Amino acid sequence: MAQASTDTGLQxxxxxxxxxxxxxxxxxxxxxxxxxxEVIVRIEASPINPSDQGLLFAGADMSAAKAGGTPERxxxxxxxxxxxxxxxxxxxxxxxxxxxxxAGVVVRAGSSPAAQALVGKTVAILGGAMYAQxxxxxxxxxxxxxxxxxxxxxxxxxxxxxxxxGMVATMRAEGHKALVHxxxxxxxxxxxxxxxxxDQIALVNIVRKPEQAALLKKIGAxxxxxxxxxxxxxxxxxALAATGATIAFDAIGGGTLAGQILTAMEAAAVRTAKEYxxxxxxxxxxxxxYGGLDRGPTQFQRAFGMAWGIGGWLLTPFLQKIGFExxxxxxxxxxxxxxxTFASTYTKEVSLASALRLEEIAVYGKQATGAKYLxxxxxxx
Amino acid sequence: MAQASTDTGLQxxxxxxxxxxxxxxxxxxxxxxxxxxEVIVRIEASPINPSDQGLLFAGADMSAAKAGGTPERxxxxxxxxxxxxxxxxxxxxxxxxxxxxxAGVVVRAGSSPAAQALVGKTVAILGGAMYAQxxxxxxxxxxxxxxxxxxxxxxxxxxxxxxxxGMVATMRAEGHKALVHxxxxxxxxxxxxxxxxxDQIALVNIVRKPEQAALLKKIGAxxxxxxxxxxxxxxxxxALAATGATIAFDAIGGGTLAGQILTAMEAAAVRTAKEYxxxxxxxxxxxxxYGGLDRGPTQFQRAFGMAWGIGGWLLTPFLQKIGFExxxxxxxxxxxxxxxTFASTYTKEVSLASALRLEEIAVYGKQATGAKYLxxxxxxx
Numbered sequence: 001m002a003q004a005s006t007d008t009g010l011q012x013x014x015x016x017x018x019x020x021x022x023x024x025x026x027x028x029x030x031x032x033x034x035x036x037x038e039v040i041v042r043i044e045a046s047p048i049n050p051s052d053q054g055l056l057f058a059g060a061d062m063s064a065a066k067a068g069g070t071p072e073r074x075x076x077x078x079x080x081x082x083x084x085x086x087x088x089x090x091x092x093x094x095x096x097x098x099x100x101x102x103a104g105v106v107v108r109a110g111s112s113p114a115a116q117a118l119v120g121k122t123v124a125i126l127g128g129a130m131y132a133q134x135x136x137x138x139x140x141x142x143x144x145x146x147x148x149x150x151x152x153x154x155x156x157x158x159x160x161x162x163x164x165x166g167m168v169a170t171m172r173a174e175g176h177k178a179l180v181h182x183x184x185x186x187x188x189x190x191x192x193x194x195x196x197x198x199d200q201i202a203l204v205n206i207v208r209k210p211e212q213a214a215l216l217k218k219i220g221a222x223x224x225x226x227x228x229x230x231x232x233x234x235x236x237x238x239a240l241a242a243t244g245a246t247i248a249f250d251a252i253g254g255g256t257l258a259g260q261i262l263t264a265m266e267a268a269a270v271r272t273a274k275e276y277x278x279x280x281x282x283x284x285x286x287x288x289x290y291g292g293l294d295r296g297p298t299q300f301q302r303a304f305g306m307a308w309g310i311g312g313w314l315l316t317p318f319l320q321k322i323g324f325e326x327x328x329x330x331x332x333x334x335x336x337x338x339x340x341t342f343a344s345t346y347t348k349e350v351s352l353a354s355a356l357r358l359e360e361i362a363v364y365g366k367q368a369t370g371a372k373y374l375x376x377x378x379x380x381x
Numbered sequence: 382m383a384q385a386s387t388d389t390g391l392q393x394x395x396x397x398x399x400x401x402x403x404x405x406x407x408x409x410x411x412x413x414x415x416x417x418x419e420v421i422v423r424i425e426a427s428p429i430n431p432s433d434q435g436l437l438f439a440g441a442d443m444s445a446a447k448a449g450g451t452p453e454r455x456x457x458x459x460x461x462x463x464x465x466x467x468x469x470x471x472x473x474x475x476x477x478x479x480x481x482x483x484a485g486v487v488v489r490a491g492s493s494p495a496a497q498a499l500v501g502k503t504v505a506i507l508g509g510a511m512y513a514q515x516x517x518x519x520x521x522x523x524x525x526x527x528x529x530x531x532x533x534x535x536x537x538x539x540x541x542x543x544x545x546x547g548m549v550a551t552m553r554a555e556g557h558k559a560l561v562h563x564x565x566x567x568x569x570x571x572x573x574x575x576x577x578x579x580d581q582i583a584l585v586n587i588v589r590k591p592e593q594a595a596l597l598k599k600i601g602a603x604x605x606x607x608x609x610x611x612x613x614x615x616x617x618x619x620a621l622a623a624t625g626a627t628i629a630f631d632a633i634g635g636g637t638l639a640g641q642i643l644t645a646m647e648a649a650a651v652r653t654a655k656e657y658x659x660x661x662x663x664x665x666x667x668x669x670x671y672g673g674l675d676r677g678p679t680q681f682q683r684a685f686g687m688a689w690g691i692g693g694w695l696l697t698p699f700l701q702k703i704g705f706e707x708x709x710x711x712x713x714x715x716x717x718x719x720x721x722t723f724a725s726t727y728t729k730e731v732s733l734a735s736a737l738r739l740e741e742i743a744v745y746g747k748q749a750t751g752a753k754y755l756x757x758x759x760x761x762x
Contacts, residue, residue: 055659087684090657253683276471278436279695292683299680302634302673302693303468309692314660317688 009133099130259300280305390514427483480511640681661686
């Protein structure tokens with residue numbers, strides 16, 4: 001890699017235009033002069049999480065996207081349906097930077113001792129605009145990675161690890177003793193399984209394919225239910241009865257899975273009920289939808305009594321609720337276990353320009369297990 | 382009415398038989414000798430609430446029900462689908478009494494002063510098995526009605542009034558300032574509107590027909606949205622923006638209405654948002670499903686950000702949560718306002734035997750606004 005000037009850097013942008021078109025491009029932006037408490041991080045690794053793809057693709061039909069521009073400065077365009085456009089009213093004609101989290105090396109720092117102390121350090125950061133060569137950020141927001149950790153190893157220190165830890169914390173705070181997770185073979189799901197093994201919490205994993213079940217069993221999972229199996233509902237009910245799990249975190253969102261989980265929880269709960277009640281068991285059963293891998297409608301039969309809830313779950317409000325101190329403890333655990341519990345795996349590392357190639361979008365846009373990409377904005381520039 | 386012996390009395394029973402048949406019948410049961418703290422109430426009025434019909438009909442197809450027995454001792458049979466049978470596993474072959482609430486006159490009492498003090502009084506009672514000539518119950522569970530109140534006037538003192546008061550209390554406890562109610566022209570809905578007018582709380586009523594809107598406007602409703610109108614979603618969004626309502630109580634359950642309410646709440650919330658967030662507004666939006674007028678699946682598009690919840694709501698756990706003292710205050714308010722705020726209207730008063738006539742079941746079984754029945758077990762015996 002040639003030594004480039006830090007004065008300007010490329011940044012990936014996503015724009016939804018009034019006419020109904022999404023445009024993805026790279027723009028050259030000046031690197032700001034860091035204020036006393038700030039540092040400039042040269043980003044070397046930033047994952048493409050499902051939570052990034054909502055902002056990146058804006059609900060456009062990427063299968064019909066068109067490539068333009070040059071290989072160095074590609075421009076991708078795609079159409080949005082009228083329904084998708086309605087949901088995008090708040091961001092029309094705004095050129096938005098993308099990328100929730102990343103890691104890199106501090107190359108410049110403001111005058112404060114805290115900022116100066118970070119020069120040369122490899123740090124993980126969260127806060128958007130990470131699909132960029134340089135990111136100006138407050139020193140206090142930098143999580144210093146243990147010596148010997150590469151940016152690629154530290155790229156996913158926040159979204160997945162804190163979400164997984166947040167699920168366990170929510171389970172405890174709401175009085176449940178075990179939990180259920182869907183799309184459980186994902187990077188996040190593997191982390192959650194590793195946390196649960198370490199912290200001795202019972203976890204019921206739901207996957208969609210036998211090979212995903214095998215992957216989880218390999219890392220020590222006890223309860224794995226395959227929703228493609230004809231015995232899925234029975235398997236799930238058995239696992240719920242065995243673990244007592246009454247809270248689930250669902251990455252799928254659309255379809256019938258959330259309701260099926262509640263139905264199986266109810267079936268497990270009535271096994272121990274002393275008498276029949278037409279209102280079902282009194283055990284509160286909760287599903288939190290935290291992702292939308294299936295963007296279609298959510299549908300359920302209310303066959304699980306009256307003590308149930310389905311709701312949205314999001315990392316940021318969770319962190320705000322527990323407060324800075326408690327959140328900082330979680331971050332420090334992530335840094336300490338970044339190569340073990342919180343290790344991520346990626347299919348491919350791409351440059352900013354390559355991330356906008358239609359062939360690559362076709363792969364990582366599927367959000368399939370084992371198709372996770374890492375952008376290295378310092379690559380190929 | 383001839384003076385009958387209190388030694389035995391007729392009681393309506395609902396039985397789901399192993400073969401997949403529902404049987405409704407009247408059985409003669411001995412009236413128990415009241416214990417010191419108990420009284421015997423001669424039931425003269427008991428409403429057929431939607432919440433009674435679940436236990437009564439057990440999800441059977443009543444449109445194909447068959448009549449048998451004699452006019453005095455009718456027997457109604459109907460078939461349950463395999464799906465309905467699955468949900469009824471807990472009550473198979475049990476002959477269950479029906480009727481959540483009612484009112485009548487205390488005709489006998491145990492030896493305690495509290496019980497003796499009730500002899501001859503007209504009381505309202507809650508606790509099941511009210512579709513019966515006589516009901517033995519603890520004196521402390523009797524709500525003494527103000528002098529001059531008939532059993533018919535006091536028949537619905539608990540389920541609807543406490544549910545309506547419970548909705549307002551839940552709204553306050555969960556930090557909302559206004560509320561939404563569906564199927565709002567029902568007896569319960571009219572009560573809720575009267576409570577809100579009296580307590581100065583903004584209420585958004587959702588109805589399905591213009592005549593229901595007119596009925597609510599007549600009793601003073603400000604916000605009434607008709608879901609059959611082509612401008613429904615716009616009307617609802619305007620009403621939500623005007624009132625700031627972020628919690629809804631839904632009697633329908635099935636279909637798309639719960640999701641539409643959340644979508645309109647989100648649209649109202651983003652009007653005042655300062656900047657675009659792809660996760661939607663940070664305002665928590667809640668729908669509680671407390672009824673199932675539409676037994677079909679619930680379906681929603683997740684087009685309302687991440688700060689939302691849908692859940693079951695049930696009166697009994699609510700009353701347990703607030704405790705006896707707080708619940709007693711609510712009951713006393715109901716007794717005091719039984720002829721005004723909490724007045725109910727009924728289409729027809731029927732005897733126990735008439736309640737099992739197929740022509741009557743066809744009417745009250747529809748659970749339509751303006752088709753509410755009152756059973757008078759002391760009638761025609």
